[in-house]
Amino acid sequence: MSIQIAEQPKITMDVFEQWESEVRSYCRSFPTVFSRAKNARMWDTAGNEYIDFFAGAGSLNYGHNNDKIKQKLVEYILEDGVTHSLDMATVAKGRLLESFVHHILKPRNMNYKVMFPGPTGTNSVESALKLARKITGRETVISFTNGFHGMTLGSLAVTGNKFKRQGAGVPLHHTVSMPFCKYHGDEADTIAYIEKYLEDSGSGLSLPAAMIIETVQGEGGVNVASDSWLRKLSELCKRFEILLIVDDIQVGCGRTGTFFSFEKAGIEPDIICLSKSIGGYGLPLALTLFKPELDIWEPGEHNGTFRGNNLGFVAATEAINYWKDSEFEQSIQHKGQWIEETMQQIKDAYPQIEMEVRGRGMMRGIAFTEAEWAEKLCRTCFENGLIMETAGTDSEVAKVMPALTIEAELLQNGLNILKDCARQLFTKAQ
Structure with missing residues (x-):
């Protein structure tokens, strides 16, 4: 006897418009219902295919449904591996720590303790700020213009975006904003x-x-701090005995070409914040790294119910395998140069539109003097099967941030769509 499975009703945008809060944002930029995704492709319920130059806002450096990581997750689940453990010791967490130390920290001559805060970027930042104040006994933190560090109160206090800050509803104290590089x-x-x-x-x-500091300000407009500027900042912090925190939440895990975004500058931050793609598969995970002598926490002084996300540990451990040799890093740098060249071609082709090419590695952007061009370009790209987002406090930057694992042919197809959409828009302005 065959079993009849009832067909599920189709999900439409009406469901979200009726029941989900008005706070939703990305579904307004990409108004379709997505049903499936693979590496740097997404499909909606109507069967339309999209090339993904968004990568979960930097959470999917290894692509959607990465086969190697998925296999490890499925095996772990089928073996009844521990899923939730707070900060209890588990095999999954132990393997992640060993892999991270041996394949990420030691090859870079880095010595850091690893903290598991709550599994979000803003929680990594909150723990970093809290620890810095505990160590020094001081309250003030210097942040930088156009920086973005999260949506909880401490992280918002060191965020520059006026719109985001207003959402706090209360004064944001004990921070001072200073001018970023350039x-x-x-x-x-x-x-x-x-x-x-x-x-x-x-x-x-x-x-x-x-x-x-973010070495490359993602949400703030793809603003890049020069290596020399970062070195001077680091020296200034050492001189005045100020702790240097690098927020590598969006631009870490290879996004700029090296695992940590600051490697080329040769600086040694006191504290490093990681999240987003450290989870490997888009799973919630965050790490806060700090020099061993700074580890003055009392047990349980900073905690979180979901800091023991073992599925995140499993996925992160497998993702680290990409960094066992230099091949992956070299591919990122090559693809990043490819993206930059395409953006420069767009800039050179339409001198009547004031624009600037920005970024490093596989985080690139075109900044427009007239902000509306960025939104028009991203909207036109979406209509033509390419997912991109805007960045900058006035949404003046069209940002390209595909999975680091994107196939060369698909990357070229996406860049061709970007060029075609630029031609559609900008030739009308001549």
């Missing part, structure tokens, strides 16, 4: 500016506990 133009020395504030007893700035 914020005042190419010639201005913003490190000297910060140094003056720290040296001058009349500046009104108390000695901070920490500075928190």
Whole structure:
């Protein structure tokens, strides 16, 4: 006797418009119901195929449904492996720690303790800020213009975006915003500016506990800090005994070409925040790394119910295998150059549109003087089967951020769509 399975009713956008909160955002930019995804492709319920240059806002560096990682997850589930464990010791967590130390930290001559906060980027930032204040006994944290660090109150306090900050509903205290690299133009020395504030007893700035920085500001507009600027910032922090926190949540795990975004600059942050693609499969996971001498936590002083996400541990451990040799890193740098060249071609082809090419590795963006061009370009790309998002405080940057594992042919197809959509829009402006 055959068993008849009732067909499920089709899900339409009406479901979300009727029942989901108005706070939803990405489904407004990409107004379709997605049903399936593989590496750098997504399909909706109507069977339309899209090339994904968004990668879960940087959470899917290894693509959708990565086969190698999926196999490890399925095996673990079928073996009744522990799924939820708070901070109890499990085999899955132990294997992740060993793999991370032996394949990520040791080859880079890095010595850090690993903390598992709650499994989100903002929780990694919150734990970093809390630890810095505990260590130094100071309250103030210096953040940077256009920085984005999360949506909880501590993280919002060090975030520059006015719209996001207003959502807090309360004053955001004990932080001071300083100008990021090139914020005042190419010639201005913003490190000297910060140094003056720290040296001058009349500046009104108390000695901070920490500075928190993104080496490449993703949500803030794909703004890149130069290696020399980062080195000067690091030296400044050492001079004044200020802890340096690098937020590598979106631009870490290979996004800029190296596993950590700051490797090329040769700096050694005191604290490093990781999340998003550290989970390997889009699973919630976050790590906060800090130098061993900074590990002054009391047991349970910072915790979270879901810090023991063992599925995240399993996926992260398998993802680290991509970094056992230099081949993967080289492929990222090659693809990143490919993306940059395409964006430069677009810029050169339409001099009547004021734009700037930004980024590093496989995080790239085209910034427009007239902000509406970025949204028009991303919307046109979506209509033509390419998923991209905008960035910047005024959504003035069209950002390209595909999976690091994207196939070369698919990357070229996506870049061709980007060029075609730019031609559709910008030739009308001539």
